[in-house]
Amino acid sequence: MATTPCKYDWPAASDRKLIGKRISRIDGPAKASGRARYTYDTNPPGLLFGKIVRSPYAHVRITSIDISDAQKVPGVKAVRIIQNEGTEIQWEGDEIVGIAATSEEIAEDAARKVKIEYVHLPVFVADANLSAADQAARTKVTKDDQQGDVEKAFQDPDAVISEGFYGQPVICHCCLESHGTVVIFNDTPSVKVWQTTQAVSNNPGQYAEVLKVPASSVEVICQNMGGGFGSKFQVDRWGIECARLSHDAGGAPVKIMLERAAELQVAGTRPSLYGHIKVAAKKDGTLTAWQSESWGTGGVAGAGVPPLPYVFTGIPNQKIKYTAVSTNTGGARAWRAPNHPQSAVLTMGALDDLAARLNMDPIEFLTKNIELAPEPLRKYYLDELPIARQLSEWNKYWHPRGQGGSGPVKRGLGVSVHTWGGRGHNSTCNVTINADGSVEVALGSQDLGVGTRTVINIVAAETLGLPLEAVSVKLGDSRYPFSGASGGSTTVGGVSSSTRRGAVDARDALFEKVAPSLGVAADQLECANGRVQVKGNSAKSLTWKQACAKLGTKPIQVTGKNPGECNLSSSGVGGVQIADVSVDTETGIVKMNRMVAVQDCGLVIDLKTAESQVFGAMIMGITYSLFEEKIADAQTGKTLNANMEAYRLAGIGDIPDLVVHMMTGPGYDERGPVGLAEPPTVSPGAAISNAVANAIGVRVPTIPLTPDKVLAALNGNEKGATA
Amino acid sequence: MKRKKSKKAQSESGVSRRDFLRGAGVAVSGSILAGEGLLHATAESPGEVRGPGETKIVLRINGKAETLTLEPRVTLLDALRNHLDMTGAKRVCDRGTCGACTVMVDGKTAYACSMLAIEAEGRDITTIEGLVPEGKLTPVMQAFVDNDAQQCGFCTPGFVMAMTALMKRNPNPTPAEVDLALSGNLCRCGTYHGQKLAAMQVAKGVAREKIA
Incomplete structure (x- = not known):
């Protein structure tokens, strides 16, 4: 971020009337009344x-x-x-x-x-079985690396070692609008x-x-x-x-x-990822070695290499092999934080099992190894972990593994950390101020439901000192100026930045027109409370309408761009989640008690829709942790659950008490809006799996944590790591 | 009748629900069909046979009579969306699981995808468009907005209908009653947290007669 002041900089916290407040999405009424057209x-x-x-x-x-x-x-x-x-x-x-x-x-x-x-x-769909895939000649090793000396690290007599199998199947996007x-x-x-x-x-x-x-x-x-x-x-x-x-x-x-069946068959999946993981630490908990042999499928083309080990990339000794498996299934597409949730399940699961072997509190274990995470994430995690600990009442409810109570229902807590890049994508907008005072921001972006329209509206209104309803936002049409695709959690960073630059330039152009009538230089003017006024002197001012009337027949039309002068966005966010579950050891049913998310996304533009993103990500995460799996018949390759009865999404009754804490203020705001949609989707699988292991004392190796798998793990029929 | 056609289709590529319904023909006798179940009614009361070709159907939607010409196999949902351009009710699962197509029939929630338009003749159908004039919001809708109980918004009309029906019969529900009433609807973006808050806002602040 810029260290020297720049005219486009985000307003200081004390000057913000709209940015960072809880503002209802502007298209909410149209959606809630069924009038929004898709x-x-x-x-x-x-x-x-x-x-x-x-x-x-x-x-x-x-x-x-x-x-x-x-x-x-x-x-x-x-x-x-x-x-x-x-x-x-x-x-x-x-x-x-x-x-x-x-x-x-x-x-x-x-x-x-x-x-x-x-x-x-011949049909091949058995992606969980690497040797079967090898026999069917459906495998391709796409990563085989090592650094340091893992064998030496594992043989260290002081090393505490955990080995286990972890994984998750292919799941679908299942967009409700196909x-x-x-x-x-x-x-x-x-x-x-x-x-x-x-x-x-x-x-x-x-x-x-x-x-x-x-x-x-x-x-x-x-x-x-x-x-x-x-x-x-x-x-x-x-x-x-x-x-x-x-x-x-x-x-x-x-x-x-697409009909629902087709939507689930062909319109996108998240790749599976399975892996045998071996990790070692010194007796004091310092991680020394990571070894993973993992594989997964995203359809015929295989799948991309997952980022393993996840977050703790600085483990000194590493041996990493990844095999892409080709299956006769509909192809993978980017699925909210591509490869991250899967990598979190493998990494955070393995680290949690190792912490249990070390008899360490997993939050202390992650904290102890935080230097193995890259900068700037360490600071975020060190800020967030204590907050998550407090909000989850960790000290009250967490217990060493397997001590989840004497009755059949065991309670446990699990933690995971995650990261995502984000940044502001390329975006261009037209900002128009008309002589009648109306203001329009137009750009070829789209609102997936994250609140893009609202964010643009907030930034423009804040910059011009106007109420939200004084600005009209137009998007969703390729005739408007180019704005990037909504992927990688880059939209809010991109459209906020282009809108800010466009709105500042439009405002300054208006100041030039208005300055003579207020008898000062243009740079002595400011927009505040629906007026254009001499800085700090509301007595010398014009209403917005009076000011715009000076434009005569010529509206102000400027283009705002991202990237551009002054860094308004940046990259890299961190988040922590803690799951609190109860597991019925007689039925195998996992019930969520609570879930806590502490999330950073740089500068929050709209706190209300930002929190909604995180609530939604946790709910989506609970769904894939407990229910979701695209099941292909081994003989025919047909999707056996290409419908919404058997491809189960969580319902409202599956959702526990959810707690979201957004990181804001110094250290966060000055990085500009970075990206939010993806990161909080990453940790739920790992956090919930870890919570179940904490509750019942054994690892259920793969998500979703369905009752059959929980019971199999309890009966020792599934080879997960134990402590 | 096109029973033969139906059997042929079945042998070729399995039988779809619409095809099955079309093949079965539709017998109509007054308005008894929906409550009794289609096949039962067909067997018990042969009555007038309409279809399988297009036939005139009159539906009472949001208090207004709508005359349609459509095949008896057309669902109420498709009649609304494809023939009347009333698109508040969404098609998502198209088989009675997700609730995105929820409407009210005689004051009770119903999945419009799982009822034939012809079954709905003589019944009072309320869609989300009928709850309030365009540009206005009911207290339930306002609560969805206030609590951000929606993201992409595609499931939202169904949830609004389900919550509206709940509040009309039980204006002060417990959280557990809210969960039960909304258990027939699914959301993918994950807006249940906001929905719970929205329900509590309505439960605390709105009298039954003002729900819709």
């Missing part, structure tokens, strides 16, 4: 309904496709073969034929009349797309390239979207086919929204 809700006149015929098999070659009967169904307007004869299909649900018809029911009728024949190919588009593609050429997307500004070029039309002829709109979580960046094949069906149907609008 892509799924877009019904232009003459709309046709599209359906995709998908492969019912996980690994086949198409030998023939006959669409003639489908074409004859009355009401069918276009049928397209997407993948032709001879194509090898690598996962269940892959797209083969697209249909557009006058009603959804007719499109379904026609879909059932498409005849496709296949030859079956992936999809409405497209009008005519010969002008004009391609108008409503898409549920995290990348409004990036998508037009992707359509243009494939459809071979000028990018300038493509408009992508996303005013509201029903969740993305990393799965909605690209233009998908069904989006392209939706456009082509529209074109084939003479430019009629076509809507293709």
Whole structure:
């Protein structure tokens, strides 16, 4: 961050009227009243309904496709073969034929009349079993490194060693608004797309390239979207086919929204990660060695290398091997903090087991080894761990492992720490101040539900000394200036910074116009409380409307950019979470009692929506820790739970008392808004798994912590680490 | 009737719910269908047979009669969304699990995805659009806004309907009663914490007659 003052700097804490306060999201009323329109809700006149015929098999070659009967169904307007004869299909649900018809029911009728024949190919989906994957020639070692001398460290007679197996299966994004588009593609050429997307500004070029039309002829709109979580960046094949069906149907609008089964089969997963971990520490708890052999799948293409060991990257002796496993399952997409939650389960689980072997309080153990975490994270953790300890009543409820009470229901606490990069992405906005006093900020960003609109509104209003409702925010349309995709927790950093720069420049331009009538130099003016005034002298002032009236017929229009002059954002956040659970050792059911999150994200723009992000991340984390698993049938590769009954999300009754503490003030605010959506999603799996181990005395090796696995661990049938 | 067609489809690619319903045909006798269950009613009271082609259906939605021409296999949800452009009720799971399509039928919550439009004839249907004029908020909606009980907002109308129905029958629920009343709805962003706070705000501050 800038050390010398800069005109764009974030206002000092004492000057903030809006930034950092608890402000209700500005699109809340539209959403709560059911009036907010999503892509799924877009019904232009003459709309046709599209359906995709998908492969019912996980690994086949198409030998023939006959669409003639489908074409004859009355009401069918276009049928397209997407993948032709001879194509090898690598996962269940892959797209083969697209249909557009006058009603959804007719499109379904026609879909059932498409005849496709296949030859079956060998299916492999057993990603948890590395030796089976090796035998099936489905593995590729993508990391095999070492530093220091792990063997020597493990053989040290003073070393305390813990070995264990840890892991988690593939899970889905399960966005409630499924992936999809409405497209009008005519010969002008004009391609108008409503898409549920995290990348409004990036998508037009992707359509243009494939459809071979000028990018300038493509408009992508996303005013509201029903969740993305990393799965909605690209233009998908069904989006392209939706456009082509529209074109084939003479430019009629076509809507293709994925059915729930398809959403769970093909629209994105989080890779699995399993690993045998061996860790060593001196008797005083100082970590000395880390050895991991891990593997996972993200579908046919395997999966990326996870960051192991997680956070404690400075362990002196390390031996790390990672194997990507290829399976016949729908492909992985970025899933809220890619690779971090999985790496936390392996790392924090192994470290927790080692702490138990050392008879150390895990918070003390993590604190003792904090020097092994990179800067600047150490300071954040050292600030956060004591707060989490207090909020969780750790000293009251934590106990050495296995001493969870004498009755059948055992209580335990577990801790995990996490990190994420964040930063502000590239963003451009137009800020307009009109002579009538109205103000608009427009940019090609999107609001996934994190409160992007609200954050932009807050920054602009704060900068101009106006109430929120005096500023109009326009986003969700690629005709607005380019703003980056919402990924990597970079949106708030990006749009806040571009808006701040644009609003400061617009304000300064207004000062130039107003200064003569107030008889001072422009740099002697300030915006405050809906007025433009001489600094510190509200008696010499104009109302906002009076000031803007000086603009005459020429509005102020400026562009705000990120990156730009003065560093307004930065990178690197830290967070701590503690889970408090009760485990019924007779039924194996894990019940959450409480969960505490202490989270840093740099400067908080809107405390209310920031806290919501963390509450939501913990709930999502409870869901994947206790329930979520995409189950593929070993023989056929079919997803056995491609529906919301069996692909279970937590309900309100599964959610315990949640406590969120946002780190703010010196050491945090001056770093600018960094990023928040992803980091608090990282720790729940590890913290909850550690809490269960603390309660029942044995490690349940893999999440989700379902009753069968808890009972198996208690019965010694699962090989987790014990202490 | 298109029973044959249904059997054929079943042998080719399994049977979908819509296909099954279409094949079964729909017999209508007054308004007895929904409460009794479709198949039961069909067996017990043959009555007038409508469909499987398009037929005229009159629905009373938010106090207003809406005349539609649609196939009997069209769900109430699809009738609302695809034929009336009333998109507050969302389609998410499309099979009675997630509650995003929650409406009220004769004052009780119902999954619009799991009821045929033709079943809803003669019933009082209330959608979220019918709770309050555009631009206004009910106390439950206001509580969702105040407590940030929504993120992406896609599940929100369903939750608002479920909470509204709860508050109308029990304006001062306990937290456990709130959990039970909202247990038929699912959220992916994780807004349950805000929803609990929202429910308590309404429970403490709003008289039953002002709920909706």
